[in-house]
Amino acid sequence: xxxxxxxxxxxxxEEGPALQQAPLFPLPNVFLFPGHVMPLQIVxxxxxTMIEDCLDGPGRIVLAAVNEGHHEELEGSPPVCHLxxxxxxxxxxxxxxxxxxxxxxxxxxxxIEETDSDKPYRQVNFEMIHEVQPNPxxxxxxxxxxxxxxxxxxxxxxxxxxxxxxSYLADLLLQRMPxxxxxxxxxxGEFDAGRRADQALALHELTPIPDPEEExxxxxxxxxxxxxxxxxxxxxxxxx
Numbered sequence: 349x350x351x352x353x354x355x356x357x358x359x360x361x362e363e364g365p366a367l368q369q370a371p372l373f374p375l376p377n378v379f380l381f382p383g384h385v386m387p388l389q390i391v392x393x394x395x396x397t398m399i400e401d402c403l404d405g406p407g408r409i410v411l412a413a414v415n416e417g418h419h420e421e422l423e424g425s426p427p428v429c430h431l432x433x434x435x436x437x438x439x440x441x442x443x444x445x446x447x448x449x450x451x452x453x454x455x456x457x458x459x460i461e462e463t464d465s466d467k468p469y470r471q472v473n474f475e476m477i478h479e480v481q482p483n484p485x486x487x488x489x490x491x492x493x494x495x496x497x498x499x500x501x502x503x504x505x506x507x508x509x510x511x512x513x514x515s516y517l518a519d520l521l522l523q524r525m526p527x528x529x530x531x532x533x534x535x536x537g538e539f540d541a542g543r544r545a546d547q548a549l550a551l552h553e554l555t556p557i558p559d560p561e562e563e564x565x566x567x568x569x570x571x572x573x574x575x576x577x578x579x580x581x582x583x584x585x586x587x588x
Contacts, residue, residue, distance in 0.1 A: 367474070367475055368473070368474055368475075369463065369472065369474070370408050370409060370410045370471065370472060371398045371402060371410065371467070371469050371470070371471055371472075372409075372410050372412060372428070372432075372460070372462065372469065372471060372472045373388075373395065373398065373409050373410065373411050373412070373469075374411075374412050374413075374422070374426060374470075375411060375412075375413065375414065375422075376413065376414045376419040376422070376529075377414075377419075377532070378413055379411075379413055379533075379536050380432070380433025380434075380452065380454045381433065381454050381519040381520075381523060381536075382454045382455060382456050382457065382519070383453075383454055383519070384453075384454045384519065384520070384523065385451050385452070385454075386435065386451070386452045386454070387451050387452075388449070388450050388451075388452060389447060389448070389449055390447060390448035390449075390450060392423075394467075396448060397467070397468055397469065398467070398469040399437070399448045399450060401467070402437060403437065403440065406436070407436050407437040408434060408435065408436050408437075408455070409434075409436075409437070409452065410433070410458060410472050410474055411432060411433050411435055411452065412428035412432035412472075413428060413429045413432070413532075413533070414426045414427070414428055414429075415427045425470060428460075429533060430459060430460055430461070431457060431458075431459060431460075431477075431533075431536065431537050432457070432458055432459075432460050432472075432474070433454050433455075433456075433457060433458070434454070434455045434456050434457075434458045434474060434476065435452035435454050435455060436452070436453050436455055437451070437452060437453075438451050438453045439451040456476045457476075457477040457479070457536070458474040458475060458476050458477060459475045460472040460473065460474045461473050461474075477539055478539075479515055479540070479541055480539055480540040480541065480542075481514070481515065481541055482514065482540070482541055482542035486542075487514055487542050487545070490514070490546065490549070491514050491517065491545070493549055494514070494518060494521055494545050494548065495508050495517060497521050497548075497549060497552045498521050498524060500557060501521070501525070501557055502524060513541070514541050514545055515541035515544070517545065518535075518541060518544045518545040518548045519544075521545075521548040521549075521552060522535050522536070522544075522548050525551060525552065525555045527551060527555065531551060534547070535548060535551065
């Protein structure tokens with residue numbers, strides 16, 4: 349997650365055509381949330397080409413979670429969830445060995461359908477999903493509970509700004525929990541921010557809070573070489 353809670357200029361104001369196209373980057377059990385920053389290492393040659401092409405264009409990528417049961421098929425073209433995250437490259441660094449480090453800012457949840465590609469990587473058509481925002485007065489208690497849960501799971505945070513939308517807070521809480529893919533898919537696919545916040549709170553009650561020292565040790569490990577080779581890239585907490 350970036351140092352700033354909300355990236356400058358968020359939320360994006362552009363609408364654009366209803367159906368658009370972007371490269372597809374599949375990863376196991378990884379979900380890109382609107383407004384959040386995800387650091388990625390790009391290793392596999394076809395995805396290096398994808399980044400080169402993106403940097404010459406609008407810089408947008410659809411990141412989709414690989415369906416459960418297909419996580420070992422990353423070198424091929426595994427099936428992915430039809431609900432995914434649209435992201436934009438906010439920052440990048442090309443390393444001497446040809447790998448890329450990128451920081452992808454989530455723009456929106458999208459519905460995707462794979463289309464023909466003349467590139468070494470896959471491409472999808474996507475349609476942005478517009479969330480249902482609840483009445484703030486009706487969800488004040490829910491908001492307070494979500495903020496308390498986030499702070500309980502994020503010791504380095506002392507408080508959160510009062511103007512952060514409930515939709516963002518619910519997503520932030522979800523990301524602070526080591527959820528199984530099925531549980532995350534269910535919550536990620538709830539477009540009503542109020543109901544998603546309720547789901548996040550229910551999962552919070554069921555999910556133990558990890559010891560901060562153990563969590564720091566896991567983050568220091570980052571992505572292993574084997575994971576990078578299999579995925580062509582991956583989520584690396586050490587880049588935050």
